[in-house]
Amino acid sequence: MHQSIDTVIGLNLLHANQAGADHNRAHFDDWGITCLNLMSSPGAGKTVLLEKTLAALQGELKMAVIEGDMTTELDADRLRQYGSPVIAINTGRSCHLDSKMVAGGIHRFKEDYNPQEFDLVLVENVGNLVCPAEFEVGEHAKVALLSITEGEDKPLKYPIMFQEADCLIITKIDLMPHLDIDLEKLAANVRSMNPHVTIIPVSAKTGEGLATWLSWVKQQIKTPVIANV
Ligand SMILES: Nc1nc2c(ncn2[C@@H]2O[C@H](COP(=O)(O)OP(=O)(O)O)[C@@H](O)[C@H]2O)c(=O)[nH]1
Numbered sequence: 001m002h003q004s005i006d007t008v009i010g011l012n013l014l015h016a017n018q019a020g021a022d023h024n025r026a027h028f029d030d031w032g033i034t035c036l037n038l039m040s041s042p043g044a045g046k047t048v049l050l051e052k053t054l055a056a057l058q059g060e061l062k063m064a065v066i067e068g069d070m071t072t073e074l075d076a077d078r079l080r081q082y083g084s085p086v087i088a089i090n091t092g093r094s095c096h097l098d099s100k101m102v103a104g105g106i107h108r109f110k111e112d113y114n115p116q117e118f119d120l121v122l123v124e125n126v127g128n129l130v131c132p133a134e135f136e137v138g139e140h141a142k143v144a145l146l147s148i149t150e151g152e153d154k155p156l157k158y159p160i161m162f163q164e165a166d167c168l169i170i171t172k173i174d175l176m177p178h179l180d181i182d183l184e185k186l187a188a189n190v191r192s193m194n195p196h197v198t199i200i201p202v203s204a205k206t207g208e209g210l211a212t213w214l215s216w217v218k219q220q221i222k223t224p225v226i227a228n229v
């Protein structure tokens with residue numbers, strides 16, 4: 001079958017990115033770190049969820065954040081107050097983090113900290129419902145967020161993100177009384193493409209659903225491998 005030059009370039013790009021992602025994941029595996037990649041459109045609530053997660057789990061897990069933003073360290077600065085290392089990556093004109101950028105972040109992390117002491121790396125991807133889903137960064141699980149203000153049809157319109165997600169956080173459920181969203185329809189739209197996804201409705205404002213999210217996060221943590229016993 002004939003493929004256009006654009007398709008060939010695109011496939012090569014994704015192939016190279018995948019190799020880099022596998023390399024990053026191998027490092028995380030060596031260090032016993034679990035890496036979660038949080039993705040959503042801008043404003044769905046990734047940074048607020050990370051703030052709640054760092055605050056809630058800091059006594060239990062050693063965490064670091066890789067914070068992707070096109071420009072600014074606004075989110076990174078918000079997260080730094082929780083005491084965990086936050087590695088900021090500005091992607092410039094790129095609408096997603098790729099595995100090479102994250103490899104650079106891992107390198108900086110390694111210079112300043114001993115990665116073997118860490119349990120969890122949380123990646124906040126650039127706000128975008130399309131591209132981040134196509135570019136793995138070395139994560140063990142993908143977390144998609146969708147706020148209820150975005151509408152129950154969005155999983156159908158932006159399918160890759162929702163097909164790929166291991167966990168879907170439906171955010172801002174405290175706003176339910178002000179909206180006409182049908183949560184069951186939203187969940188059915190996602191499950192029609194991804195039957196096994198874990199769906200957790202959350203309000204970072206009232207705290208509803210946060211305990212379920214935190215316990216899902218803890219379930220993802222690798223059991224430490226004890227060598228030479
Ligand atoms: N009402 C309400 N607002 C929220 C919730 N989560 C986030 N927000 C607000 O949504 C806006 C965007 O949140 P942010 O975490 O910066 O989104 P991000 O762009 O995905 O990182 C901020 O004004 C938050 O306060 C929530 O659960 N309920």
Ligand SMILES: [Mg+2]
Nearest residue numbers: 046047075124
């Ligand atoms: Mg953010």
